[in-house]
Amino acid sequence: MLRIHFADNRQEPVWLADERFTIGQDARNHLVLNEAEVSPFHAEIRQDHGLYYLTDCGTRSGTFVNGERIGARYQLRSDDRVRIGTLELLLVDPAKVKPKAAPTARWFLQVIKGEHEGQKFHVTGSMTFGRSVKCELCFSDLELSRRHAEFFLKDDVLEIKDLASANGVFVNQQKVGTAVLAPGDQVRMASVTLLVIGPKVEVRQAADEDATQFVRVIDLPKPVAAPRPASQPAVANPLRAAAPAHEAPAVAASSEDRTGRLVLIGGIVLAVLGVAAVVAKFVL
Numbered sequence: 001m002l003r004i005h006f007a008d009n010r011q012e013p014v015w016l017a018d019e020r021f022t023i024g025q026d027a028r029n030h031l032v033l034n035e036a037e038v039s040p041f042h043a044e045i046r047q048d049h050g051l052y053y054l055t056d057c058g059t060r061s062g063t064f065v066n067g068e069r070i071g072a073r074y075q076l077r078s079d080d081r082v083r084i085g086t087l088e089l090l091l092v093d094p095a096k097v098k099p100k101a102a103p104t105a106r107w108f109l110q111v112i113k114g115e116h117e118g119q120k121f122h123v124t125g126s127m128t129f130g131r132s133v134k135c136e137l138c139f140s141d142l143e144l145s146r147r148h149a150e151f152f153l154k155d156d157v158l159e160i161k162d163l164a165s166a167n168g169v170f171v172n173q174q175k176v177g178t179a180v181l182a183p184g185d186q187v188r189m190a191s192v193t194l195l196v197i198g199p200k201v202e203v204r205q206a207a208d209e210d211a212t213q214f215v216r217v218i219d220l221p222k223p224v225a226a227p228r229p230a231s232q233p234a235v236a237n238p239l240r241a242a243a244p245a246h247e248a249p250a251v252a253a254s255s256e257d258r259t260g261r262l263v264l265i266g267g268i269v270l271a272v273l274g275v276a277a278v279v280a281k282f283v284l
Helices: 250-283
Strands: 003-006 020-024 043-048 051-056 063-065 074-076 081-084 087-092 108-113 120-122 126-130 149-154 157-162 169-171 174-176 178-181 186-189 192-197
Touching: 051 063, 108 186, 157 169, 169 178
Parallel strands: none
Antiparallel strands: 003 087, 020 043, 043 051, 051 074, 063 081, 081 087, 108 120, 108 192, 126 149, 149 157, 157 178, 169 174, 169 186, 186 192
């Protein structure tokens, strides 16, 4: 179901509950508009199978929807703007209107020293700081100027400006005229010190070249096989003792001894045979 809202909020919203809804100056209308350019029976809205149709009742000043003059049975939709005379009406379908989420508070000023210590102030738009009761942040310290400084919050950037104060504005012990504030900054004005509380900003840290880096075994490069060296002649182990020089001809020496023994035995055998022959000669 559609609902009529007044752009200037002069009246409460009106539901289009009846099948025929009339608009005009006459008191018998569902919506009475006391405007000079509005006719007694200016326009009507009819429901037909859940749809809404607006018809101008032949008026001289006309009826306009979204800036265009309409005639009969103009189908209305949510968010259409209807102008009758100088009055603008907005058609709203509450079922399609999404509630606006309340903005999340992001910037605060907390008193960490001085009057109102511990109190936290939500920063919105422009806020003045000083002794004047007209300041959004009012402190009674006599060392403060009436309008000592002003905080500006725009596009989520918080700034402070010294309004020609007598004792100045100090941000992190440095006197400033204007300064962009960051979370953690401390702002001192006279005896009052404020801590800036704001959204945290993620800072990507640069890679530490000296940091230990861990690599999975699967990610390690495959080892490259080392080239095999060309074959080289074997080199004698210097720690092995060299064989004595006389050991090599040992086989030859042994062979000569055996031959000598055979010759000697043969000589003995011949000598014995010779002796035996002589003895036999004498015996015969």
